[in-house]
Amino acid sequence: PDLTDPETLRERALAALTTARDRTAQLTSCVEDPDLTAQHSPLMSPLVWDLAHIGNQEEMWLLREVAGRDAMRPEIDGLYDAFEHPRAERPSLPLLPPDEARRYAAEVRGRALDVLEGTRFRGTPLTEAGFAFGMIAQHEQQHDETMLITHQLRKGPAALTAPDPAPAPPFTGPAEVLVPGGPFTMGTSAEPWALDNERPAHRRLVPPFFIDTTPVTNAAYQAFIADGGYGDPRWWAPDGWTHIRSHSIEAPLYWRREGGQWLRRRFGATEVVPPDEPVLHVSWYEADAYARWAGRRLPTETEWEKAARHDPAADRSTRYPWGDADPTPEHANLGQRHLRPAPAGSYPAGESPLGVRQLIGDVWEWTASDFLPYPGFAAFPYKEYSEVFFGPEHKVLRGGSFAVDQVACRGTFRNWDYPIRRQIFSGFRTARDAAAETA
Ligand code: AVJ
Ligand code: FE
Secondary structure, three states: OOOOOHHHHHHHHHHHHHHHHHHHHHHHHOOOHHHHHOOOOOOOOOHHHHHHHHHHHHHHHHHHHHOOOOOOOHHHHHHHOOOOOOHHHHHHOOOOOHHHHHHHHHHHHHHHHHHHHHOOOOOOOOOHHHHHHHHHHHHHHHHHHHHHHHHHHOOOOOOOOOOOOOOOOOOOOOOEEEEOOEEEEEOOOOOOOOOHHHOOOEEEEEOOEEEEOOOOEHHHHHHHHHOOHHHOHHHOOHHHHHHHHHOOOOOOOOEEEEOOEEEEEEOOEEEEOOOOOEOOOOOHHHHHHHHHHOOOEOOOHHHHHHHHHEEOOOOEEOOEOOEOOOOOOOOOOOOOOOOOOOOOOOOHHHOOOOOOOOOOOOOEEEEEEEEOOOOOOOOOOOOOOOHHHOEEEEEEEEOOOOOOOHHHOOOOOEEEEOOOOOOOOEEOOOEEEOHHHHO
């Protein structure tokens, strides 16, 4: 696509905003109002908070910052400021009731589309290539993933359904792939809607390493459990060991042992844990412990991105493992088309030049790395998106899950969370040094 052409940009922005709003509508109309205002977990906001927060962010950035309009409802800004009120507090706030929240978000959207109609896509950093519109579509899609997490936490029968991914024959390729050592370009200065923490592009030297061809499966993870992995402090980072002992954690979130097998609750239904699916709902500590038990380690964020983006033949970094083309349903499991990851080894069309699969979509992948700024980082357009979260308390996740839309997922996209977190759609793959063998 020609991203210098204003009509192309307008179409892409409109499509991204519309896709996000359709999903938001589904996530907030499949349950009755009491389910929207209830808090299903102290870890999450009531769904109706996400709904009005989506509208409020759109109003702040597209109507006030881009178009210079006055606040529509200045009295509600504080309610929807994520930094003013922690999630556990949000149900006790005088939030807009569901109908009013819907009306507010719809009114903002109507005005935002007028702004989009009139923009020239240049002149200010916010409007350059439609950045603010892309940022707001990504923001809404991130909250659509958050709302899906809330749906998974919610008790009661399933409110959402989707077809399962196509069954796949057992993956028979190599278990790991050698990524040769050498420099590659990490991050981006070119992707127009990349967020501040993905910038700028910079060269990094990476020693050779092996990385798993697919994410770690439930079957592999069950072997760790069966081997007493949760009871052996040798495998655990000290803080992780303390955490699992004090919270009696003995399996991934939503798993339960019954009649000699592992069952899992998934969106209101219970099923036998499928052996060939990537493991889901594990913390960084669990991923790290599994890797140590397996005689391996988590990949660093740099290694992950090199595996996902470096094209050795052309010695250049691509937008996605399969090249520069936007994702299609043949490439990756994205966008809540399915409400679960696809079997390990799926999506051959989405593999990297070296044959690594499912780097994009399916499950967020924990990396070994702390969430830190790249050299030359500049907060844009606000410090509270990334900058205030940099530091050793957050670990980086890469690649996106089945719950992420493509607008908020690419080879450079960075997510982060606390190492104890597991209600997110998190899994992992492992790696190991190759230096000894190739030296
Ligand atoms: C990038 C997923 C960690 O949900 O906390 C949403 C995204 N930032 N609204 C989050 C975000 C502001 C953020 N994560
Ligand atoms: Fe937000």
